[in-house]
Amino acid sequence: xxxxxAHYLIETPHELEKAISVIAGEQSSGTFVxxxxxxxxxxxxxxxxxxxxxxxxxxxxxxxxxxxxxKNEGSPIYRQARFTLSFPFENMGANLPTLxxxxxxxxxxxxxxxxxxxxxxxxxxxxxxxxxxxxxxIEGTRxxxxxxxxxxxxxxxxxxxxxxxxxxxxxVKELCEAGIDFIKDDELMADxxxxxxxxxxxxxxxxxxxxxxxxxxxxxxxxxxxxDLEKMMRHHDTVLEAGGTCVMISLNSVGFPAADxxxxxxxxxxxxxxxxxxxxxxHPMLGIGFGAYQKLWRTIGVDHLHVNGLRNKFWEPDExxxxxxxxxxxxxxxxxxxxxxxxxxxxxxxxxxxxAKTGTVDVMYLAGGGVMAHPHGPGAGITALREAWEAATxxxxxxxxxxxxxxLKAALGKYKx
Amino acid sequence: xxxxxAHYLIETPHELEKAISVIAGEQSSGTFVxxxxxxxxxxxxxxxxxxxxxxxxxxxxxxxxxxxxxKNEGSPIYRQARFTLSFPFENMGANLPTLxxxxxxxxxxxxxxxxxxxxxxxxxxxxxxxxxxxxxxIEGTRxxxxxxxxxxxxxxxxxxxxxxxxxxxxxVKELCEAGIDFIKDDELMADxxxxxxxxxxxxxxxxxxxxxxxxxxxxxxxxxxxxDLEKMMRHHDTVLEAGGTCVMISLNSVGFPAADxxxxxxxxxxxxxxxxxxxxxxHPMLGIGFGAYQKLWRTIGVDHLHVNGLRNKFWEPDExxxxxxxxxxxxxxxxxxxxxxxxxxxxxxxxxxxxAKTGTVDVMYLAGGGVMAHPHGPGAGITALREAWEAATxxxxxxxxxxxxxxLKAALGKYKx
Numbered sequence: 001x002x003x004x005x006a007h008y009l010i011e012t013p014h015e016l017e018k019a020i021s022v023i024a025g026e027q028s029s030g031t032f033v034x035x036x037x038x039x040x041x042x043x044x045x046x047x048x049x050x051x052x053x054x055x056x057x058x059x060x061x062x063x064x065x066x067x068x069x070x071k072n073e074g075s076p077i078y079r080q081a082r083f084t085l086s087f088p089f090e091n092m093g094a095n096l097p098t099l100x101x102x103x104x105x106x107x108x109x110x111x112x113x114x115x116x117x118x119x120x121x122x123x124x125x126x127x128x129x130x131x132x133x134x135x136x137x138i139e140g141t142r143x144x145x146x147x148x149x150x151x152x153x154x155x156x157x158x159x160x161x162x163x164x165x166x167x168x169x170x171x172v173k174e175l176c177e178a179g180i181d182f183i184k185d186d187e188l189m190a191d192x193x194x195x196x197x198x199x200x201x202x203x204x205x206x207x208x209x210x211x212x213x214x215x216x217x218x219x220x221x222x223x224x225x226x227x228d229l230e231k232m233m234r235h236h237d238t239v240l241e242a243g244g245t246c247v248m249i250s251l252n253s254v255g256f257p258a259a260d261x262x263x264x265x266x267x268x269x270x271x272x273x274x275x276x277x278x279x280x281x282x283h284p285m286l287g288i289g290f291g292a293y294q295k296l297w298r299t300i301g302v303d304h305l306h307v308n309g310l311r312n313k314f315w316e317p318d319e320x321x322x323x324x325x326x327x328x329x330x331x332x333x334x335x336x337x338x339x340x341x342x343x344x345x346x347x348x349x350x351x352x353x354x355x356a357k358t359g360t361v362d363v364m365y366l367a368g369g370g371v372m373a374h375p376h377g378p379g380a381g382i383t384a385l386r387e388a389w390e391a392a393t394x395x396x397x398x399x400x401x402x403x404x405x406x407x408l409k410a411a412l413g414k415y416k417x
Numbered sequence: 418x419x420x421x422x423a424h425y426l427i428e429t430p431h432e433l434e435k436a437i438s439v440i441a442g443e444q445s446s447g448t449f450v451x452x453x454x455x456x457x458x459x460x461x462x463x464x465x466x467x468x469x470x471x472x473x474x475x476x477x478x479x480x481x482x483x484x485x486x487x488k489n490e491g492s493p494i495y496r497q498a499r500f501t502l503s504f505p506f507e508n509m510g511a512n513l514p515t516l517x518x519x520x521x522x523x524x525x526x527x528x529x530x531x532x533x534x535x536x537x538x539x540x541x542x543x544x545x546x547x548x549x550x551x552x553x554x555i556e557g558t559r560x561x562x563x564x565x566x567x568x569x570x571x572x573x574x575x576x577x578x579x580x581x582x583x584x585x586x587x588x589v590k591e592l593c594e595a596g597i598d599f600i601k602d603d604e605l606m607a608d609x610x611x612x613x614x615x616x617x618x619x620x621x622x623x624x625x626x627x628x629x630x631x632x633x634x635x636x637x638x639x640x641x642x643x644x645d646l647e648k649m650m651r652h653h654d655t656v657l658e659a660g661g662t663c664v665m666i667s668l669n670s671v672g673f674p675a676a677d678x679x680x681x682x683x684x685x686x687x688x689x690x691x692x693x694x695x696x697x698x699x700h701p702m703l704g705i706g707f708g709a710y711q712k713l714w715r716t717i718g719v720d721h722l723h724v725n726g727l728r729n730k731f732w733e734p735d736e737x738x739x740x741x742x743x744x745x746x747x748x749x750x751x752x753x754x755x756x757x758x759x760x761x762x763x764x765x766x767x768x769x770x771x772x773a774k775t776g777t778v779d780v781m782y783l784a785g786g787g788v789m790a791h792p793h794g795p796g797a798g799i800t801a802l803r804e805a806w807e808a809a810t811x812x813x814x815x816x817x818x819x820x821x822x823x824x825l826k827a828a829l830g831k832y833k834x
Contacts, residue, residue, distance in 0.1 A: 027605065029576045037584060038576045046579035046611075064699050066732025090610050091578045097643045097670035098607040101692050105604055105667070108695030109731040159446045159455045161508045162463035167454060187522055188444065190515040193507050194463075226514045229646075229674040250522070253514035255672010257646040275518050278525030279697065279704045282481050286703070287696045314526040315483025 002089035002124035005051065006103040006292075010083060011063050011115030011285050013076035016053050019112045020083050024048040027107055028091060046091055051084040062114030063285035078114050080285075094130035096299060097256050099123075104288060115285025121292045127299050128333035131260065134303045136269035137337045138362045141303060144245045144269065145220040147181045150393070151351075151365040152220070153385045154182030155378075156343070158368055161188045165195055169203035176211040176219055178379035179386075180371075182364055185224035187250050187275045191231065197223070198238050205242035222248035222271035222304075229258050233265065240267050251297060252276035263301040272302035272338070282315060290324045298328075298336045304364060305338045310354050313345035325358045339364060346370050347415040348388035348398070348408060355392035365389070375410050384411035419506035419541035422468065423520040423709075427500060428480050428532030428702050430493035433470050436529045437500050441465040444524055445508060463508055468501040479531030480702035495531050497702075511547035513716060514673050516540075521705060532702030538709045544716050545750035548677065551720045553686035554754045555779045558720060561662045561686065562637040564598045567810070568768075568782040569637070570802045571599030572795075573760070575785055578605045582612055586620035593628040593636055595796030596803075597788075599781055602641035604667050604692045608648065614640070615655050622659035639665035639688035639721075646675050650682065657684055668714060669693035680718040689719035689755070699732060707741045715745075715753045721781060722755045727771050730762035742775045756781060763787050764832040765805035765815070765825060772809040782806070792827050801828035 012019035024030070028048035029038065058077040069076060092098040104118050134140075142148055155175060157168055175183055191197035204221055212218035225235035225247050232254075236247055248271035249259060263270060280287040294305055307324040308316045321342075328340045342354065343366035355361065367385060374381030387408040391401035402409040429436035445465035446455065475494040486493060509515040521535050551557075559565055572592060574585055592600055608614035621638055629635035642652035642664050649671075653664055665688035666676060680687060697704040711722055724741040725733045738759075745757045759771065760783035772778065784802060791798030804825040808818035819826040 029579045037580055037588060042576060042579040046576070064732070065701065066699065066734070068732075091605065092607065093609045095607055095609070095644050095648075097645070097667060098605070098609075098641075100670045101604045101643060101667040101690075104696065105670075105692035106695070106731075108693065108699060109725075109733065110695075111730065111732045159459060159463070162446045162459040163454055171454060187518045188508065188515070190509065190512055192510045192512070192515075224515075226518060227512050227674070228514070229678045231512075232674065250514060250518040253517045253522075253672070254674055255670070255676075257644070257649065257671055257675035258673075258678070261646045261675070273518075275522035276525065278523070278527075279521065282483065282525060283700050283703055284482065286700055308526075313528065314523075315481070315485075315528045316526065317483070 002126055004087040004089060004099065004103065004124065005122035006085045006087065006118060007120040008083055008085070009080070009115070009117040009119055009285065010113050011059070011078050011080045012113040013062070013067055013069055013078050014112060016055060016079055016081050017050070020050055020053060022110060022112045023107050024050055024085050026110060027102055027105065028087060046088055049086045051086050054082040056080040056082060063283070064114050066111055067114035068111040082119070089124050089126055094126045096127065096131060096260070096296065100256065100296065108286070117285055117287055117289060118292045119289040121295050123295065123299060125333065131299045132263055132301045133298060133336040134301045134338050135263070135266065136303045138339045141220070141269055141339055145181055146217060150361050150386065150389055151363045152181040153382050154184065154364050154366040155180060155371045156184050156186055156366060156368055157189070158186065158372070160186035163195065165200040165203040168195065168200055169207045172204050172221065173207045175378060176207060178377070179382050180219050182220045182222070182366070184222035184248055184271060184366070187224060187226070187273045190224045190226045191235065197225065197235050201238050201242050201244060205244055209243050218245065220245045222246040224248045224250070226250040226253050229261065232258065232262060236262065236266055236268065244268065246271055248273055250275050251302070256296070256300060259302070260300045269303035270301065271304040272297055272306065274306045278315065291327050294324070294327050294338070295332055298332050298338050302338055304341050306341045306343065308344045309342035309346045310350045311345065322357050325363070329360060341366060343367070348384050348411040349415060349417045351385070351388040351392040352398055355389070361389065361393060370415065373414065374407070375414050376407065380407040380410060383407040419543055421504040421506060421516065421520065421541065422539035423502045423504065423535060424537040425500055425502070426497070426532070426534040426536055426702065427530050428476070428495050428497045429530040430479070430484050430486055430495050431529060433472060433496055433498050434467070437467055437470060439527060439529045440524050441467055441502050443527060444519055444522065445504060463505055466503045468503050471499040473497040473499065480700070481531050483528055484531035485528040499536070506541050506543055511543045513544065513548060513677070513713065517673065517713065525703070534702055534704055534706060535709045536706040538712050540712065540716060542750065545753070548716045549680055549718045550715060550753040551718050551755050552680070552683065553720045555756045558637070558686055558756055562598055563634060567778050567803065567806055568780045569598040570799050571601065571781050571783045572597060572788045573601050573603055573783060573785055574606070575603070575789070577603035580612065582617040582620040585612065585617055586624045589621050589638065590624045592795060593624060595794070595799050597636050597799055599637045599639070599783070601639035601665055601688060601783070604641060604643070604690045607641045607643045608652065614642065614652050618655050618659050618661060622661055626660050635662065637662045639663040641665045641667070643667040643670050646678065649675065649679060653679065653683060653685065661685065663688055665690055667692050668719070673713070673717060676719070677717045686720035687718065688721045689714055689723065691723045695732065707737070708744050711741070711744050711755070712749055715749050715755050719755055721758050723758045723760065725761045726759035726763045727767045728762065739774050742780070746777060758783060760784070765801050765828040766832060766834045768802070768805040768809040769815055772806070778806065778810060787832065790831065791824070792831050793824065797824040797827060800824040
């Protein structure tokens with residue numbers, strides 16, 4: 001019978017097996033007291049099973065408040081462990097929102113632990129059959145943007161908030177002329193009184209379509225359509241009709257069913273922004289790891305997924321960023337690849353070790369200041385980023401490559417390593 | 418001009434005003450470097466403003482990893498404070514998902530703090546105009562269930578997972594005969610291979626409709642329709658057509674746009690289950706407080722909202738539960754009341770202080786073991802809970818009232834205080 005494997009990190013003052021059994025019971029057929037309908041047959045068929053428990057050590061201070069102690073546990077230690085539960089597929093069927101309620105629901109509230117994090121998930125084929133997965137993914141994104149064999153170099157419209165459609169279009173014109181591959185709305189900007197969605201699409205796409213006609217290169221613009229569902233669908237059509245090639249959603253604001261609804265009707269790649277993600281993952285003993293998170297969104301079918309970048313300006317350490325890229329490059333049900341989006345404080349200094357440590361150019365590489373603040377302007381900024389990736393993929397030291405590439409040389413002088 | 422006030426808790430190794438300014442900038446018109454379009458006019462119009470900062474003290478160990486220090490901050494202290502930001506309504510318009518990306522987005526990832534929690538929100542009238550709010554609320558729920566002047570006594574179908582539609586219907590029959598007011602699906606049970614949604618509705622509603630015809634009392638059953646959007650809408654219609662009076666969704670699995678889509682079309686009260694909520698709120702310095710959370714869901718229009726109960730079996734302390742009830746009883750844009758749902762380890766022992774501390778009977782009071790494990794059966798269990806509330810509201814000590822109420826007396830003997 002098909003099963004869902006859910007991999008967790010736990011911290012508990014109790015015996016590991018006891019605390020983990022409570023979680024397995026609460027999230028499947030068991031309850032805290034025996035009830036009449038809980039027959040041995042039902043339990044055998046529906047109870048979540050403990051697959052493995054891997055003890056990791058202990059701490060003396062609980063990571064989270066609220067773990068309740070038994071009377072004989074006066075000064076406890078808090079044991080940490082990884083463990084895996086197997087949930088029968090039959091318990092929820094191919095219902096991704098209810099899967100989420102099962103593997104990431106009430107269990108965070110249980111007083112049997114002082115820390116719980118869902119690290120990863122293994123979903124059975126039934127979920128791949130029920131959900132569409134990415135429609136465009138890496139290949140489709142490359143075809144639409146005409147960029148092959150190297151990362152898409154991109155940027156985010158800044159200021160994030162406040163530009164009129166006309167001012168946005170002027171900035172996009174400058175970026176197009178500078179040779180950009182990809183531009184996105186900020187997640188703070190969707191359909192606001194000072195930049196109504198359809199006016200922005202109209203102004204921006206006129207610039208992009210003109211540029212494409214003149215040069216044959218059509219930069220991809222991800223329009224942020226995060227909104228109520230009907231508006232999202234209308235805005236998708238607006239982008240499509242204007243010749244746009246990408247839409248963006250704030251995943252945690254939109255949620256699974258609305259994203260799935262969009263995916264089933266979308267004719268454009270979906271750029272998945274994970275703002276709010278810090279709330280799920282920043283604490284090491286609470287929430288959800290990217291391993292689980294990205295599988296849910298790839299199952300539904302997001303085409304691009306943000307992962308931060310090396311030495312980013314946010315809190316996230318490099319090993320976490322690299323693990324995220326690696327997770328996205330691991331096939332899910334034989335494929336379903338979403339393109340990793342590297343961003344946050346990226347300049348000419350990160351491509352070298354980003355490529356060395358990930359081994360791929362199938363990424364978007366977004367820079368704000370790293371493009372706009374180049375001493376010779378954004379065009380030189382984009383060229384310098386492309387050159388930094390050329391040096392990285394050719395195995396040529398950055399300084400050596402810079403000797404024959406003036407834009408890269410100027411960038412090395414401007415941006416601190 | 419309309420504004421959104423967002424109230425936060427922060428912990429930071431930096432000067433409070435400096436760290437809070439970074440958040441205000443990042444989440445509105447500013448960026449970490451000055452960009453060409455960032456004119457003084459744009460900044461004046463769109464930048465989030467710091468309204469208040471209330472220092473709270475400091476700790477020596479950071480609550481979250483990843484706060485980055487300047488070179489001169491060798492052994493820092495981590496200052497804690499409450500603060501309020503004002504965001505111009507113009508920045509996002511009446512777009513609740515993008516509001517969420519603004520007040521609960523990238524800011525959790527900033528390395529300028531070692532802890533950030535969104536505590537509360539004040540939304541301008543524009544949000545009340547754009548979103549429908551609860552359709553039934555407390556009054557509508559009372560009318561549909563025929564229960565007035567006291568809490569709705571309810572329970573959850575257990576085992577959570579594994580019962581067939583027929584077995585569920587048999588349990589519902591027993592509960593109806595026992596005089597229950599409200600029953601709900603478990604959040605783990607929606608539309609599964611062993612209990613297909615429409616079969617369960619059909620079996621359960623036959624029992625409930627028969628019971629209503631015979632007795633005039635129609636218990637409310639909240640059918641969990643958490644699923645992909647089209648299925649949710651189809652299932653809503655199935656419940657309505659079968660004469661059902663309530664639907665339930667797992668809020669964090671469904672998300673804002675899908676819940677709003679349902680609300681705009683629903684002809685039934687929406688029972689809002691907050692499973693997964695522990696992930697948002699259990700850490701004192703990360704995530705979202707119920708104050709903010711419940712306003713977002715009341716703005717969209719959930720009719721019932723879970724809050725745990727006093728001395729619950731989960732991690733949540735009583736003061737947090739009471740603050741949640743109080744938040745739900747505070748008018749939002751003049752009303753928009755959602756009924757608080759008290760549950761988790763509730764028995765005859767909590768009504769007395771629940772009523773004393775909340776001053777209201779406008780709640781659902783759900784008990785599992787507190788109903789089913791009564792020594793004289795579930796009928797006596799329900800009677801005993803009702804009597805415990807009668808004693809509470811009449812100001813009669815529980816033991817005194819039990820002297821003339823045998824079901825309550827038996828319950829007092831069974832359940833530990």
